[in-house]
Amino acid sequence: MDRSPLMRLENINMVFKKPGSLLKDRNIHVLKDINLDIYEGEIVAIVGESGCGKTTLGKIITGLIRPTSGNVYFNGNKVSGVFSKDISSYNQVQFIQQDSYAALNPVRTIYQSLYAPIKTSNRKLKTKEIDDKINELMALVGLLPAEQYLSKYPHQLSGGQRQRILMARAISLNPRLIVADEPVSMIDVSLRLSLLNLMKELNKKLNMSFVYISHDLSTTRYIARNGRVCVMYLGEIVEMGNIGDVIETPRHPYTRALIQAVPVPDPEYHGNDDLPLKSMQLGTLEDRGDGCSFIERCLYSCDKCKQKIEHVTTDTAQVLCCNLENVPKQSVYSLKGKKK
Amino acid sequence: MDKIKNFFKRTLSVLKDFGYSLLKGIKKIFSNKKTVTGAVIIVIYVLIAIFGPLIFPYSTETNLKDKYLSPSLAHPFGTDWLGRDVFRQVIDGTGNVLEIAFYSALITVVVGTVFGIVSGYIGGWVDRVIMSVTNIFLSIPSFPVYLLLAALVVIETPISLALMISIFSWAGLCRAIRVQVMSLKERDFIQICKVMHMSKAHIIFKELLPNVFSYIAINFVMAMRNAIVASVGIMLVGLAAYDPTNWGAIMNAARTKGLVNPNNVRILLYPLVAIVIFQVATLMLANGLDETLNPRLKVM
Amino acid sequence: MENKNILNENIAEFKQISIEYPLKKYTIKAVTNITLPIKRGKITALVGESGSGKTTLSSSIIRCISEPGRISGGDIYFYPKDGTELHLKDLSDKQMRKFRWAKVSMVFQAAQSALNPVLTVRDQFFETLQEHDSPLSKEEKEKHVRGLLEYVKLDAERVLSSYPHELSGGMKQRVMIAFSLILDPELIILDEPTTALDVITQSYIFNLLKDINRDLGITMLLMTHDISVVAKFADYIGVMYGGRLMEYGDVKSVFKWRNHPYTEGLIGATPSIIGDVDLVKPIEGNPPDLMNLPSGCIFSPRCPYCKDICKTAEPDMVEIDGGLKGKCYFYKEAKNG
Numbered sequence: 001m002d003r004s005p006l007m008r009l010e011n012i013n014m015v016f017k018k019p020g021s022l023l024k025d026r027n028i029h030v031l032k033d034i035n036l037d038i039y040e041g042e043i044v045a046i047v048g049e050s051g052c053g054k055t056t057l058g059k060i061i062t063g064l065i066r067p068t069s070g071n072v073y074f075n076g077n078k079v080s081g082v083f084s085k086d087i088s089s090y091n092q093v094q095f096i097q098q099d100s101y102a103a104l105n106p107v108r109t110i111y112q113s114l115y116a117p118i119k120t121s122n123r124k125l126k127t128k129e130i131d132d133k134i135n136e137l138m139a140l141v142g143l144l145p146a147e148q149y150l151s152k153y154p155h156q157l158s159g160g161q162r163q164r165i166l167m168a169r170a171i172s173l174n175p176r177l178i179v180a181d182e183p184v185s186m187i188d189v190s191l192r193l194s195l196l197n198l199m200k201e202l203n204k205k206l207n208m209s210f211v212y213i214s215h216d217l218s219t220t221r222y223i224a225r226n227g228r229v230c231v232m233y234l235g236e237i238v239e240m241g242n243i244g245d246v247i248e249t250p251r252h253p254y255t256r257a258l259i260q261a262v263p264v265p266d267p268e269y270h271g272n273d274d275l276p277l278k279s280m281q282l283g284t285l286e287d288r289g290d291g292c293s294f295i296e297r298c299l300y301s302c303d304k305c306k307q308k309i310e311h312v313t314t315d316t317a318q319v320l321c322c323n324l325e326n327v328p329k330q331s332v333y334s335l336k337g338k339k340k
Numbered sequence: 341m342d343k344i345k346n347f348f349k350r351t352l353s354v355l356k357d358f359g360y361s362l363l364k365g366i367k368k369i370f371s372n373k374k375t376v377t378g379a380v381i382i383v384i385y386v387l388i389a390i391f392g393p394l395i396f397p398y399s400t401e402t403n404l405k406d407k408y409l410s411p412s413l414a415h416p417f418g419t420d421w422l423g424r425d426v427f428r429q430v431i432d433g434t435g436n437v438l439e440i441a442f443y444s445a446l447i448t449v450v451v452g453t454v455f456g457i458v459s460g461y462i463g464g465w466v467d468r469v470i471m472s473v474t475n476i477f478l479s480i481p482s483f484p485v486y487l488l489l490a491a492l493v494v495i496e497t498p499i500s501l502a503l504m505i506s507i508f509s510w511a512g513l514c515r516a517i518r519v520q521v522m523s524l525k526e527r528d529f530i531q532i533c534k535v536m537h538m539s540k541a542h543i544i545f546k547e548l549l550p551n552v553f554s555y556i557a558i559n560f561v562m563a564m565r566n567a568i569v570a571s572v573g574i575m576l577v578g579l580a581a582y583d584p585t586n587w588g589a590i591m592n593a594a595r596t597k598g599l600v601n602p603n604n605v606r607i608l609l610y611p612l613v614a615i616v617i618f619q620v621a622t623l624m625l626a627n628g629l630d631e632t633l634n635p636r637l638k639v640m
Numbered sequence: 641m642e643n644k645n646i647l648n649e650n651i652a653e654f655k656q657i658s659i660e661y662p663l664k665k666y667t668i669k670a671v672t673n674i675t676l677p678i679k680r681g682k683i684t685a686l687v688g689e690s691g692s693g694k695t696t697l698s699s700s701i702i703r704c705i706s707e708p709g710r711i712s713g714g715d716i717y718f719y720p721k722d723g724t725e726l727h728l729k730d731l732s733d734k735q736m737r738k739f740r741w742a743k744v745s746m747v748f749q750a751a752q753s754a755l756n757p758v759l760t761v762r763d764q765f766f767e768t769l770q771e772h773d774s775p776l777s778k779e780e781k782e783k784h785v786r787g788l789l790e791y792v793k794l795d796a797e798r799v800l801s802s803y804p805h806e807l808s809g810g811m812k813q814r815v816m817i818a819f820s821l822i823l824d825p826e827l828i829i830l831d832e833p834t835t836a837l838d839v840i841t842q843s844y845i846f847n848l849l850k851d852i853n854r855d856l857g858i859t860m861l862l863m864t865h866d867i868s869v870v871a872k873f874a875d876y877i878g879v880m881y882g883g884r885l886m887e888y889g890d891v892k893s894v895f896k897w898r899n900h901p902y903t904e905g906l907i908g909a910t911p912s913i914i915g916d917v918d919l920v921k922p923i924e925g926n927p928p929d930l931m932n933l934p935s936g937c938i939f940s941p942r943c944p945y946c947k948d949i950c951k952t953a954e955p956d957m958v959e960i961d962g963g964l965k966g967k968c969y970f971y972k973e974a975k976n977g
Contacts, residue, residue, distance in 0.1 A: 049838035062535050095535045102528040107550040117536040158926065173536065188689040189865055193909050193922035215838060222911035222920060247913050261843035263868035265910040267891045273847050280810065280844050332914060
């Protein structure tokens with residue numbers, strides 16, 4: 001691809017210090033050597049279990065926290081966080097959080113919550129213009145008639161409605177990239193899909209890039225469709241590629257286990273119950289070496305795994321594994337084993 | 341013409357909305373019986389403080405021949421050792437006590453809130469400095485310092501006494517507010533404000549402050565309660581006897597004239613009962629506010 | 641052995657049960673007139689969105705409905721191994737305390753809050769045994785508890801002397817499962833046991849539960865909002881909506897026929913990692929407001945097949961061949977067509 005990326009993450013590392021023994025702090029290595037390019041108008045999904053660092057990565061992309069080392073480029077310019085006055089990224093990256101109730105100030109009305117950011121972004125706007133803009137946003141996220149919602153407080157709305165308000169607020173500043181952190185995990189099943197459809201629609205209509213963070217591969221497959229997926233394990237991207245390909249033929253041993261663990265809404269499909277894993281114990285984030293972090297759980301580990309490993313490019317994805325030729329290539333259907 | 345009409349229409353609707361929500365808030369607050377009882381008693385005290393001295397003017401004139409009179413129609417609470425009317429003394433002292441309580445609560449809440457928010461929101465070395473200062477104020481015993489201050493400066497206005505009391509009461513509130521702000525600032529809706537590049541002033545005044553407002557209101561009432569205890573205590577031991585009608589001063593006078601005399605015991609009781617009723621009222625108001633404003637205590 | 645022959649095929653049965661929450665200004669009907677069997681030795685799943693009443697219904701078995709809820713009609717029957725029949729409504733509070741955990745235990749969604757944070761795992765197990773007058777000696781108790789923890793594949797030595805916060809989410813949930821087995825119950829209620837956990841841990845937990853079901857013959861009642869989990873794990877399914885049971889049947893048939901429009905919508909609205917993504921489509925509209933339920937069939941405002949009759953009166957439960965039951969005027973026709 002010769003287009004230049006909208007956002008580029010380069011060798012991002014994130015280390016938190018925790019008080020340990022008297023002499024030495026414990027280093028918690030939450031993110032390790034993350035490289036990721038996000039292009040204009042694409043949907044990138046980040047998938048992983050809790051504790052894999054996906055939320056931290058999301059916060060780094062929005063600029064809420066600064067990485068311990070590594071660079072973030074927006075539109076080719078280096079940026080350094082929310083409170084920097086970098087014109088290049090100013091308000092161009094927005095954030096949709098998981099808990100729609102916590103993301104809205106409980107003592108402010110929806111109108112106040114939507115009005116303030118627009119006013120702050122452009123002091124010259126008159127109230128009338130902002131009102132028009134808000135009505136337009138509410139129509140865009142499907143909350144009509146707008147007056148019915150604007151004067152309410154967050155607790156008076158349902159989870160689905162609040163999540164739509166969050167989307168309206170995120171797009172109100174015309175960002176080019178939106179990070180959505182588990183936006184539907186707290187929403188009722190029957191309402192999830194319409195929210196995902198709304199996000200897809202915004203992505204297409206406004207050409208906004210989305211970073212969709214989730215632990216749920218099924219909804220991720222639905223929203224990202226032809227986009228890319230990054231599978232994270234203990235702060236590393238272990239597999240990255242087109243989401244269809246990665247799910248169809250997962251290559252990394254961890255991705256294989258993950259995909260086999262996802263239940264399918266069809267009772268005919270559950271043949272193989274034993275996951276291809278050695279143990280269910282997650283590895284440690286503390287004082288990590290160069291070796292593969294999946295080594296203790298991997299069925300295919302070898303001697304090389306203890307040395308520094310690099311991403312291998314296969315025909316479908318980039319995989320962080322040194323022993324790929326020994327990992328069986330199996331499709332999702334045979335992993336699931338349709339029962340007769 | 342239309343423009344003006346529209347303007348009036350809009351203003352009217354905004355006013356109507358505001359009035360409506362205000363009414364709803366007041367209705368909600370006063371739906372609690374404790375709040376109403378507490379508030380009514382406090383209002384009565386305030387009315388007594390304002391109109392009492394006008395109806396029952398108090399004179400400092402001494403009349404030794406009428407000393408230690410028993411309660412009668414002319415002197416409902418009797419008279420003291422100088423023949424002064426105790427009822428009028430107590431009424432005259434109400435204003436003074438309330439003034440001290442109000443000023444002290446105001447100073448406590450303003451100082452405590454400002455430093456609490458600054459400390460909690462900014463964090464880092466600012467937080468460490470403010471916290472060490474509050475530690476000092478919380479660990480020094482207050483009474484010896486009052487003794488020292490009383491010896492050094494002349495206390496002659498309610499504000500100066502209120503200042504003296506507030507010195508030791510703001511630190512506790514400051515720490516409590518700080519903790520609240522610290523947990524609020526990690527909440528998602530503040531994080532999003534940062535992503536949206538809202539100003540610090542907006543985050544503090546429009547997002548944080550309304551969330552701790554109910555807490556501040558409750559603490560204002562509690563600070564008033566504390567201030568009355570402290571001011572009467574200070575007066576009672578004669579550390580700042582600038583006003584002879586202050587309840588503490590009345591009690592002090594009765595005490596120094598000897599409690600062997602049952603008349604003095606009686607005189608001592610009047611301001612004491614007045615204080616107890618006020619205390620109960622403030623406690624009821626604070627508890628009632630807590631019940632309606634604190635979402636964690638809300639029951640279905 | 642004689643008992644076995646006459647043993648009811650159900651271990652418990654809800655009969656016309658209704659549960660209400662009387663509040664200050666109005667009364668919320670959380671569960672309305674539900675009749676539901678729980679088959680002995682099988683895994684029955686109750687699936688529904690938030691507010692569908694599934695938690696209220698299942699916690700009524702052990703009389704753990706949150707305040708101020710109360711059963712306003714109907715009864716719950718329980719048929720223990722000894723061949724007797726218990727009317728759970730008639731049990732005194734003392735009898736209920738004995739019954740709870742000894743016959744029916746529960747695994748909660750939030751293992752964190754279900755375990756006492758200031759007691760070690762050992763203390764909590766022993767306390768429960770103590771409370772139910774266990775005849776075991778101290779050594780036997782220790783052996784019993786260790787056996788259970790090893791059964792759920794935990795390192796008993798380490799876990800017993802740990803406090804809850806020292807365990808990971810998956811470990812805590814397994815401790816809870818061991819804890820639910822401690823008095824050898826006949827029925828375990830699982831309230832969203834893996835919602836807070838990752839898919840890999842979830843898969844392990846469900847394999848474990850399936851083993852318990854198969855090896856120990858313990859009946860399970862699972863509550864979940866995730867229909868994929870039901871497909872993987874359960875034998876029977878009850879679909880709940882707005883406090884009503886919309887459909888009941890064995891999992892394979894329910895998924896295959898998709899007779900009820902709500903079940904069909906629910907399955908159709910669940911994205912999968914297999915199959916055509918374009919076939920997935922949302923259920924239009926919003927979940928019902930329990931304080932303001934629509935007239936007629938409560939699913940009618942969202943139902944794509946809604947006819948005039950659906951808006952007038954609520955349909956009755958219809959039973960068709962194969963034991964499938966559904967609350968819909970067109971239940972049978974839908975199957976044929």
